[in-house]
Amino acid sequence: MAAPASAGAGTAQFRSPEDALKQGIGAYAGGYYEMAIPALEVAAAKNLFLARYYLARIYADNQSAHTDHAKAFILYQQIANDYADVDPDDDRRAPFVAKALTALAGYVRRGLPELGVRPNAERAAEYLHHAAIFFNDEDAQFELAKLQLHGDGVPSDVASGKHWLSILSQKGHAGAQAFLADLYWRGMFMDKDPIRALALISVATKNAPGSERVWIEDIYQNIYCGASTGVRKQVGGMVAEWDNRYGRKPPGEANSPFDSLSMRPARACANGEVVPLDFGPSANMAPLIAEDASKPEPATRQVTGPAMGFTHGGTVGGPDLRHWRSDTGTSSLRSERDPLRDVGAPDHTGPGR
DSSP: OOOOOSTGGGGGGSSSHHHHHHHHHHHHHTTOHHHHHHHHHHHHHTTOHHHHHHHHHHHHOTTSTTOOHHHHHHHHHHHHHHHTTSOTTTOTTHHHHHHHHHHHHHHHHHOBGGGTBOOOHHHHHHHHHHHHHTSOOHHHHHHHHHHHHHTSSSOOOHHHHHHHHHHHHHTTOHHHHHHHHHHHHHTOSSOOOHHHHHHHHHHHHHHOOGGGHHHHHHHHHHHHHHSOHHHHHHHHHHHHHHHHHHOOOOGGGTTOSSOGGGGSOOEEOTTSOEEOSSOOOOOOOOOSSOOOTTSOOOOOOOOSSOEEEEETTEEEEOOOGGGOOOSSOOSGGGOOOSSSOSOOOOOOSSTTO
16 A cells, blocks of 8 residues: 555645655654655655565554554565565665564454454464565564574474574574574573573674564563673673674664664663663683584584574574575465575564563
C-alpha cells in the first residue's frame, strides 16, 4: 500500500517524484518525520521503491508519534511480494528488501490483530530464512541463531546457533556480541565465563546502533555491576584489543566528531557505583567461543570471501550463506538451507525479551 499523498496539492511542493524522495529521505535521516511523510507519500504514489521502505520504517518506529504498525506491515508486505527475488549481488535494492523481510517476519510471528493477521511461525520463518540466506542479511542471521539456541517453536540446534553468533560477533554485529556476552555471563549453552562476558559486552556497548542501545546497555549494566574487581582488572586492556578487532561503528556514527557514549544517559549499580560505558584502558587474545572438543563443530562450506576469524578454536573462512541449497525448497521463500535449518521467526530483540 502506498499511502495517499496528503492535501492533493502535495505534488506542487516538489519538482518531481525523485525530488520528493530525496527530500523525504533527508527529513527522515534528520528525524523530522512530520516533514518526511508527505514527501515520501508523493514518491510512493509514483512507485518509487525507497519511498515505501522509509515510510514503513517510520510507521514501524515505536518511539515515533506516527507509529502505525498496520501501515508498516502492508508496506513491508508489498516490498516482499514485489522484490523478494531481486539479484542479491547486483541490485541496489537488495539490502532494503532483506530488512523489509526481517521486519515482516516479526509481524507475522507475533500477529497483527488490527489487520486480522494471526501468528504464523512457519510463514515468518520463510521470510526470515530468505533474508538470512538469499540476501545474506546479518540481522536475519542473528535472529535465526537465537531461535536455534532456544528451539523457539523449531528444533533446537545449539552448535549451529553458537557458531553463527560467533561469526556475527567477529564481524562486529553489536546485537550478536551482546547476546553472546549474556550467554557467557549466565553460563547458558556454554561454560560460564565472566571475563569474556564483560569484554564482549563492552565492545558491543561502544558500537551499538541507536535502535539497539537500550537492551544492550541493560545487559552491560547487569554484567559490569555483577563482575568482581578481579574480573574487571583482568578484562582491562583486553577490551581495547577486542574493540580494535571486533568493534564496528554504526554507519551514521563511523566518522562522527561527537562521542556518542558521552551523550547517553548515565547508569549506576544498585550500590550507587557509576557504570562507565567506555570501560577498559593485558590479556592475551582469546577466541570469542572457547574450544570444546567434546562437541562437533557445525558444518560450514568454504567459499571465496573475507576471513571472519576463528570460532571454536578453528579458522572459519567467510561463508556466503547464499551458496547453500535446500533439497526440498521450491519457492523463493523456501530456498537455500545450510547450518541455519528448520528455524522460525524472531519474537524478541534481545536476551530474555
